[in-house]
Every structure is written in structure tokens, then in C-alpha cells.
Amino acid sequence: MKYLYLLIITIGCLLPVAFSVEIASAKEPSQSSGLIRVAIIKGADSVTIDGDGVLATDAGGKPIVLDLPVAVRSERGRILAGNSSSQLVRLAAGGLMRVNGKSYRGQIELSLQNNGKILVINELPLEQYLIGVITSEISSTWPMESIKTQAVIARTYAVAKRKERSRAFYHLESTVMDQAYEGSDEEDSRAVRGVIETEGEVLTYNGTVIQAFYHANSGGRTESSENVWGVALPYLKGVECQYGLTSTTSSWEQSVPLSKIESSLKAQKVYGLTDIKAGPRNNRGRLKTVQLETERGTITILATKFRMAVGSTVIRSTNFSVRVEGGTAYFSGSGYGHGVGLCQYGAKQRALDGFSYTEILSYYYPGTKLSKLSEF
Secondary structure (H helix, E strand, C coil), rough: CCCCCCCCHHHHHHHCCCCHHHHHCCCCCCCCCCCEEEEEEEEEEEEEEEEEEEEEEEEECCCCEEEEEEECCCCCCCCCCEEECEEEEEEEEEEEEEECCEEEEEEEEEEEECCCCCEEEEEEEHHHHHHHHHHHHHCCCCCCCHHHHHHHHHHHHHHHHHHHHCCCCCCCCCCCCCCCCCCCCCHHHHHHHHHHCCEEEEEEEEEEEEEEEECCCCCCECCCHHHHCCCHHHHHHHHECCCHHHHHHHHHEEEEEEEHHHHCCCCHHHCEEEEEECCCCCCCCEECEEEEEECCEEEEEEEHHHHHHCCCCCCCCEEEEEEECCCEEEEEECCCCCECCEEHHHHHHHHHHHCCCHHHHHCCCCEEEEEEEEHC
């Protein structure tokens, strides 16, 4: 029988275990880049916790004894963990902890959101977090220079968000709303190597850490930040990216019933949808707007808003054409993602062609400089 004891410990005690036999004697990712707080579960009624050598504290630092695995649940504005009831529960271990079956390093913190649901945060050293991002965002079988590229942009993105959200309860989402992060289950030596060989490196512009946006596939050219978010950043003006066209993700087709699209657009007060037409395109070839023909008239909606409403994995980019037949919309497009910044598949192909990670980064983020976090 395993028990969970709630004690107060320091992060410094949480030394990571070796990731695999292959790197057991190798240097491990540094903890010098500080900690990052990642929301891994939001809006849960209950969460299952398991692990070996797990220690925990409640909001007041009082020990709790739990029989693991245990289902921690929300009830009447409190978190119920075993016989304990608290507003906050902190968990830590010398090795890995499992939350709903997924493994995580660092500490786990459970608290209640305003709606009474459970919020789960994974707090861990930034460099260890990056390993999980690499294996969640791309494949670690990709060329090493593309893995190192991903390590740098993921670190840059995280550092910028940590500063921007320094007063928030957490710094990052674990989904594509920020960066995909699935914990430590898929860690491997190649991801670790990519992090170690770029340790502490971030992209800067005029001495400031940049907004390192990136996406899966540009479809032939990357997008300007101004066209997507209305903010013109000098290092995100868009570049040609024919390398991305070598991937099967560069083009796509999708069919969606008009009734389903209408349901997705209720917030835009779309009723009686009968047709969809492509609007004008911007200077990067992507749609600015989409025209929705309804029984009440024509509604013009931003293409970016239309894509997110219908689903970013359904309408994969705003570079598409559309026709409607028999109550179904047929989409044909190119690219995957918002198109701003680095194209992941483009970076992969450039690495295969012999470009270094520094060359790849300088191409997709022109005018930037590779800097060390220790310089700030």
C-alpha cells in the first residue's frame, strides 16, 4: 500500500531522475532558467493522483495522508483529498507523479477556479518543461537542427509569456493555445540533447525577448503578425517558405455541413446559413474575411475568427477556397496554423538540407539575435 504524506519541501530537493540508459551519465538540463507554471488541467470535477515517493501540503502546510492512487475532487468550494478538505493542495516527488495517468516532473498544484472546478498546475524548471514541449510539438525523430530550433523558439515563447503573465496564477496553457505539453511520458534522449545543446538560448530583438510565434505548416509563405493580430512586429513580416510544401500537411480538404457551421457561429448571431463565400485576400495570400449568406442577409466575418469558431483543426488555415453544395461546405486549403513566425515543417526540411538551427532561426525571424538568458 502506498501513502501520500503532506510535507513542506523545496524545489531544490526535486532532482530529476535519468531520462534513459543512453543518457544516464550525461549532463542533465539545467535548472538555472527558473521555473515555469503550466496549466495542465482546467475545469475538472475530479483528478486522479498517483506516483512513488510523493509528498504534499495543503493550503496551510498541514500534512495529509492519502492512499494512492487517489481521486481528488471538488465539492462545495473545497478540494477533497482523502480526509482533508482545503482550498489548495501541493504535491511533489523525487521522481515522477501521475495526473490522470500522465507523468510529470516538478510539483503539482491543485486549486479551485471561480466556477468551483479544479485547476491543475505543473510547476517545474523551464529546461525540463522544454523536453516535454519538443516531444509534444514535433517528432524527436526529426533532424537534430530542427529539434534545436524548436527548443529555442519554445524557450523564447515561454520566457516571454512568463514575463507577460508574471502576476497570473500560471504562465502557460498546455494546449495549442500556447504550446502543446503532454508531460514526461514521451521524453527521450534526442529531445534532451536539443535542450542541453541550446541551454538558456532565446531570440531577442533590440535587447528584448521576442514573441516567438510558430505554426505547423505555412503552405508556401509565412504570414505577417499584422494580418492576424493587428500588431506589426518587425521580425514577423512573413517570408517565402517553399520548404513547407514538401510535407503532406501543406494542403488539405474538408467538408462540413452548414448546420454544424451555423451551430459553431451562434456567438456571431448567424442563423439560417445558406452559403459561404471567400472574401478578399491580404498581401500574403490568406483570406481577410468570409461572407456568410443567411436567410436574414449577408454577414461578413474575419477569416481568423471564422476559422477558430468552426475549429482550427477543421479549417486548418485561412488560405482556403470554399463552395457549398447540397447543404455542405467543401473547403480546400493550404497550410496548417496561423502562419506567423517559424514553419515547423519548413524548419524540418531546411535541417534535412543542411542548414543549422541558427540559420533556420535567422531566416524565419529576420533581424533577431540569439542571446543567453543569463545576459538579462
